[in-house]
Structure formats: C-alpha cells, structure tokens
Amino acid sequence: MAIVLAIVGLLLGGLLPVISGQMDQQRRNETRKYMDEVRDALLGYAISTANKRLPCPDSNGDGTAEAACTTAAQQIGTLPYKDLGVAEKDTYGNVLVYAVTKEFADSTTHFTLSTAGTMRICTTGACTANLTNNAAAVIVSRGANWANTPSTDEAENTDGDTDFVSHDFVQNGYDDMVIWISPNILFNRMVTAGQLP
Ligand SMILES: [Ca+2]
Numbered sequence: 571m572a573i574v575l576a577i578v579g580l581l582l583g584g585l586l587p588v589i590s591g592q593m594d595q596q597r598r599n600e601t602r603k604y605m606d607e608v609r610d611a612l613l614g615y616a617i618s619t620a621n622k623r624l625p626c627p628d629s630n631g632d633g634t635a636e637a638a639c640t641t642a643a644q645q646i647g648t649l650p651y652k653d654l655g656v657a658e659k660d661t662y663g664n665v666l667v668y669a670v671t672k673e674f675a676d677s678t679t680h681f682t683l684s685t686a687g688t689m690r691i692c693t694t695g696a697c698t699a700n701l702t703n704n705a706a707a708v709i710v711s712r713g714a715n716w717a718n719t720p721s722t723d724e725a726e727n728t729d730g731d732t733d734f735v736s737h738d739f740v741q742n743g744y745d746d747m748v749i750w751i752s753p754n755i756l757f758n759r760m761v762t763a764g765q766l767p
C-alpha cells in the first residue's frame with residue numbers, strides 16, 4: 571500500500587507542473603485572443619462615422635474614455651472597455667493598459683494620413699532596440715504577476731511614458747503581452763471605409 575501511494579505521489583508530482591504549465595499557456599492564448607478582439611474594436615471605433623479617431627484612455631477607472639486627451643499624461647490610462655463593447659478584463663482579471671498618441675484621439679483636429687504616432691515599442695528597457703518608434707496606440711496585458719513586483723522591463727509598461735517593452739516570455743521575469751496599432755493599418759482601414767482622406 572505504501573509503495574502504491576508513493577508511486578501515485580510520484581506520478582502526481584510529475585504531472586502537476588505539466589498541467590499547470592498547460593493552464594498558463596491556455597490563459598496566455600485566451601488573453602492574446604481577447605487582445606486581438608480589442609484591437610479590432612479599436613479599429614472599428616476609429617472608422618465609425620461618429621468618431622473618426624481612436625478613443626482616449628480611461629483615466630478614472632469607470633470603463634469609459636475621457637472626452638479629451640490633449641496632454642502627454644492623458645495619453646496613457648486603461649482600456650475604455652465600455653465604449654469599445656468588449657469584455658472588461660483579461661484572463662488574469664485585469665483591465666488592459668491602453669495608450670494612444672494624442673493626435674490620433676483628437677476629436678477636434680482629427681488625424682490625417684500624415685499624422686505620426688509617438689508610442690515606442692522596445693525590446694529592452696533602455697529602448698536601445700525598437701520594434702517601432704511610431705505606434706498610434708498600444709494595449710498591454712500585464713499577465714499573471716500584475717499585483718506583484720514587476721521586472722524592470724515590465725515596469726516600463728506602466729510608468730506613464732510613451733515607451734513600452736515587448737519581448738518573449740521569461741519565466742519569473744517577463745510575462746506581459748503587448749499589441750500595438752500601426753498608423754499604416756489605421757490609415758488603410760480609414761481609407762477603405764471612406765473616412766479618409
Ligand atoms: Ca473614464
């Protein structure tokens with residue numbers, strides 16, 4: 571009996587990390603899918619006749635975009651999920667970080683085909699290597715360790731400036747997921763929808 575229990579214990583001990591690893595991967599896949607939906611919703615918001623711009627971030631946590639975001643600080647907040655009509659939270663139970671280049675969210679001076687994005691997506695915390703220097707908007711899921719101390723690279727995603735870090739998952743080091751909207755994709759959708767030029 572003791573031997574059987576010992577064997578069962580060994581088997582379970584070996585299986586648990588595998589199962590927990592699969593659950594982690596599933597959560598990441600679901601969050602990635604959610605973020606793709608959010609990106610589509612942002613593009614749809616922009617091409618709608620009522621808006622012709624991206625939404626401002628939500629800065630007071632009520633799920634709706636602030637009416638204006640004309641200062642540098644107002645460009646970064648959380649996702650206005652109510653305005654977008656998407657789920658409130660990612661699979662980790664958190665609202666996504668959302669940042670937008672203010673010119674792309676200006677409801678008075680709407681953006682044109684020559685508007686430049688100012689959000690930088692870097693592969694290192696010091697931004698010595700960049701994936702892009704001119705994203706129109708950025709969304710970030712902070713992953714499973716939201717409430718814990720973030721790594722240096724992760725801290726870059728919530729320090730309120732226009733630099734973000736995106737790179738591969740690092741065990742106990744980096745589990746954020748970052749998606750951005752290129753101005754070129756946005757221009758393409760706007761022109762296709764007849765909202766620009
Ligand atoms: Ca709000």
Ligand SMILES: [Ca+2]
Nearest residue numbers: 712713745746
């Ligand atoms: Ca994280």
Ligand SMILES: [Ca+2]
Nearest residue numbers: 726727731733
């Ligand atoms: Ca930053």
